[in-house]
Amino acid sequence: MTSFPVLLNKENIGEFLASNDTFMFDCDGVLWKQNNIVHYVPELIKHLRQLGKRVFFISNNNTKSRRQYLEKFSRLEIEAKEDEIYPSSYAAAYYIKYVAKLCGKVYVLGAPGLVEELVNENIKHIGSGPDEMKGYDIDLVGSYDLDPEVSCVLHGFDAYYSYNKLHKAINYLLKDCVHFVATNKDMIFPTDNGFVAPGTGCLVTATEISAKRKATVVGKPETLLMECIKHKHDIDPEKTCMIGDNLDTDILFGNRCNTTTLLVLTGVSTLDDVQREQENCQFKNMKLPHFYIKSATHLYDLIK
Structure with a gap:
C-alpha cells in the first residue's frame, strides 16, 4: 500500500477477477450521479453475477431506506435485492438496536x-x-x-x-x-x-x-457496515473488492476491512488526490487504493 495504485487493465483483469468472490459498490459517484446512471452499470452488475460473484451496495447516503434504495435500483434497471443494500440509515438503526x-x-x-x-x-x-x-x-x-x-x-x-x-x-x-x-x-x-x-x-x-x-x-470509513454484511452473509473480506470514488470514505473503509480496493474516477477523488496522499505520508497509507480505473463503464469493458 505504499506504492502508487495500479491501473486496472486487460493484462491484470483476469487475476483481479479470480482473486475476488464478492464486489461491494459505493453508489453515488460510482453507479450513478444523483439520478443519472453511469453507462453500462446494469450490464456490469449482471455480468458479475453471471461470473458467480456476489454483489453488495454500500452507501453513506442516509436519506433513503433500503426499500427506497431498491425502488431507485429498479428505476435504473440495476438488478438488486433489499438484503444486498446497506446504506448508513440501516447501519444507524442496526447499531442502536443490536450493538449499543x-x-x-x-x-x-x-x-x-x-x-x-x-x-x-x-x-x-x-x-x-x-x-x-x-x-x-x-x-x-x-x-x-x-x-x-x-x-x-x-x-x-x-x-x-x-x-x-x-x-x-x-x-x-x-x-x-x-x-x-x-x-x-x-x-x-x-x-x-x-x-x-x-x-x-x-x-x-x-x-x-x-x-x-x-x-x-456508523457509516464509512468505520467498519460497522462490513460487520452488518458479515452478520447476515458468509463473505471473506480477503476475497472481496470495495469499489468507490472517495479516498476518505470508500477506500479507507475497504482497506480497514482488509478488502481489495478499487478507485473509480467519476466522483469525489481524483488521481491528484491520490498523488497528494502518496507524497504526504511516510508510512502505510490506508487511503490509497490497490487499483484505479476511469469508471464503472471501463470496468465493464474489461470484463465483458
Whole structure:
C-alpha cells in the first residue's frame, strides 16, 4: 500500500477477477450521479453475477431506506435485492438496536428514509421533519421541556436543520447518559450538474462543536457496515473488492476491512488526490487504493 495504485487493465483483469468472490459498490459517484446512471452499470452488475460473484451496495447516503434504495435500483434497471443494500440509515438503526442496545427514544436529525429504518426496528423516535417551534426568540431559550425518555441523538442529513434543532440536540447531549450517533461525516457529495453540495458531515460537525461531544459514526470509513454484511452473509473480506470514488470514505473503509480496493474516477477523488496522499505520508497509507480505473463503464469493458 505504499506504492502508487495500479491501473486496472486487460493484462491484470483476469487475476483481479479470480482473486475476488464478492464486489461491494459505493453508489453515488460510482453507479450513478444523483439520478443519472453511469453507462453500462446494469450490464456490469449482471455480468458479475453471471461470473458467480456476489454483489453488495454500500452507501453513506442516509436519506433513503433500503426499500427506497431498491425502488431507485429498479428505476435504473440495476438488478438488486433489499438484503444486498446497506446504506448508513440501516447501519444507524442496526447499531442502536443490536450493538449499543439502547432503550428509550431517539431524537432524530434526519430524513424520512432514516426514520423508516428506525421504525423497521421498532425504535421510538422524535424530532424528524420541521421543528415545531415557529422561528426563534431569544426570550424563549429553555422554555420548552426536553423529553426525559430520549437516550440517543441520531444525526443524519437533515434538510430542516435549524437553530432550534441544534439547540435541542446540544441540550440532550449535555446529559452523559445520552448517546450521540452519526450516520456519516461526508463533507461534500457530487451532483450531476458539476457542482458539489455540502454533506452530512457539515451538519454533524456543527453539532459536535456546539455540544462539545464527538459522535459515534456508523457509516464509512468505520467498519460497522462490513460487520452488518458479515452478520447476515458468509463473505471473506480477503476475497472481496470495495469499489468507490472517495479516498476518505470508500477506500479507507475497504482497506480497514482488509478488502481489495478499487478507485473509480467519476466522483469525489481524483488521481491528484491520490498523488497528494502518496507524497504526504511516510508510512502505510490506508487511503490509497490497490487499483484505479476511469469508471464503472471501463470496468465493464474489461470484463465483458
